[in-house]
Amino acid sequence: MHPILLILLMMGIGALIGGVTNSLAIKMLFRPYRAIYIGKFRVPFTPGLIPKRQNELAQQLGKMVVNHLLTPEGIRRKLTEPALVSQMTSLAEKEALKWLQQDKSVQSLLKDFQIDVASEEIRSNTASWIEERYHKLMDGYRQQEIRELLTPEWTSKVDHGVDQAAEHIQKSIENYFRSTEGKEKVSALIDNYLDNQGFLGNMISSFLGPDGLTERLYPILLKYVSDSEMNEWLKTMLHAEKEKWLDMPLESVEERIGSDEIGRLIGQTAAQALPVEQWMERSIADWTAPIQEKVTKQWIPVLIRKSVDVISGKVEGMIQSVRLEEVVKEEVEAFQVDRLEEMVLGISRREFKMITYLGALLGGLIGLLQAALVMVIG
Numbered sequence: 526m527h528p529i530l531l532i533l534l535m536m537g538i539g540a541l542i543g544g545v546t547n548s549l550a551i552k553m554l555f556r557p558y559r560a561i562y563i564g565k566f567r568v569p570f571t572p573g574l575i576p577k578r579q580n581e582l583a584q585q586l587g588k589m590v591v592n593h594l595l596t597p598e599g600i601r602r603k604l605t606e607p608a609l610v611s612q613m614t615s616l617a618e619k620e621a622l623k624w625l626q627q628d629k630s631v632q633s634l635l636k637d638f639q640i641d642v643a644s645e646e647i648r649s650n651t652a653s654w655i656e657e658r659y660h661k662l663m664d665g666y667r668q669q670e671i672r673e674l675l676t677p678e679w680t681s682k683v684d685h686g687v688d689q690a691a692e693h694i695q696k697s698i699e700n701y702f703r704s705t706e707g708k709e710k711v712s713a714l715i716d717n718y719l720d721n722q723g724f725l726g727n728m729i730s731s732f733l734g735p736d737g738l739t740e741r742l743y744p745i746l747l748k749y750v751s752d753s754e755m756n757e758w759l760k761t762m763l764h765a766e767k768e769k770w771l772d773m774p775l776e777s778v779e780e781r782i783g784s785d786e787i788g789r790l791i792g793q794t795a796a797q798a799l800p801v802e803q804w805m806e807r808s809i810a811d812w813t814a815p816i817q818e819k820v821t822k823q824w825i826p827v828l829i830r831k832s833v834d835v836i837s838g839k840v841e842g843m844i845q846s847v848r849l850e851e852v853v854k855e856e857v858e859a860f861q862v863d864r865l866e867e868m869v870l871g872i873s874r875r876e877f878k879m880i881t882y883l884g885a886l887l888g889g890l891i892g893l894l895q896a897a898l899v900m901v902i903g
Contacts, residue, residue, distance in 0.1 A: 528900055535892040535899075543888020548881045555866040576862045583857035587850035595849060597840040604837050614829045618821045625817045627809040634809060644801040651799060652792035659788040667776035674775065687767050691759035699751045711743055 554574050561568040575582065603609060627634075635642055666674060675683065701707040749755060770778070779787060813820070836843075870877065 531899065532893060532896040535896040536889045537892070538888075539892025539895070540885040540889035543891070544881050544885030546888075547884030551877050551880065555862060555869075558862050573862075575865065579860075579862070580858060583854040586857050587852075587854035590853045591844065591850045595844070597844060600840050600844075601837045604833050604840075610829060610833060613833075614826050617825050617829055621825055622817065622821050625809065625813040625820060630806050630808055631812065632805040642805075644805065647801050648796040648799065652789075652796035654792075655795050656788040656792035659791055660784065663775070663779065663784065667779065668774055670772055670774055671778065672771040675771075683767065683771075684764075687763045688760055691756060691763050694759055695750065695756050699747070702747055702750055708743060711746060 552573075553570060555576065556573045557571050558576050559572050561571040629637075672680075702711065
């Protein structure tokens, strides 16, 4: 055979063997997907390398992800990056502001969450809560004297109120007696008194006349009820009564009305005074208008920082709870080999072709060397 033809032939055979061998080796990474049997004999090198070692690969990938990729230190470092914290804060502020500026009413919002709340139910629950709080509060004060519960300021106000009450009572009595009705009442009392005195009363009436005694006593009575002495007597009497009340335990005052009745009355009165319907119809934006800026500019940044700190401190426990290694292992085991082959080839197809060409080149060079040896030896 002509030497040049021999060289070309051996180079072509070598290149073909090298290229086909490398191409077959690449394909054998993935194919065949399952073992091939001839009778009971399994054909060697089936299934391909990756399908055969998929379980081991899944286990090693799980360990690699947990021990080298998604480590607690790496996650903690990423979470505490200023850029990430700033990004999360900005996103949280936008979402919070969007939610706070809704035109939706409170009633509509509750319906969205499938919470059906009636106005009467709110009032009833509020009344029950206030009544319960009243009894819990009173449990700590029932045995104390009323005096002990009053501050110096309130004690001074009570004293001033008693003085004003005395003046008001005196003025009311004076106005009553100066009125026609009061004068007639005084006259009727005197006449009734004289009628009950028998002979002596009749003698006084005949001596002074029917209106004589009233005309003499009435100015004296008016002078007495308007005199400062009357005012001082009323103040003394009312202050004495006030001191009795202040020395009484709060429980004794409560018992005069009934603790259950007081609690129920306070609860119902407060609940009925609540404009529940108006509150329910107000929009979220109206309710949150006073605090929107504070929420977005103060609370959200603090909340994000605190959340990052808490999460960073619990990363290891979270990874252990999630069992990330098992998750990765299960996902890799369940991954279809044909999809994996498509992904790998899609990414590295050019490199695999270059490997095939390299095999052909090396095979051709080996063929050339063999041809040279044959010609030298032969």
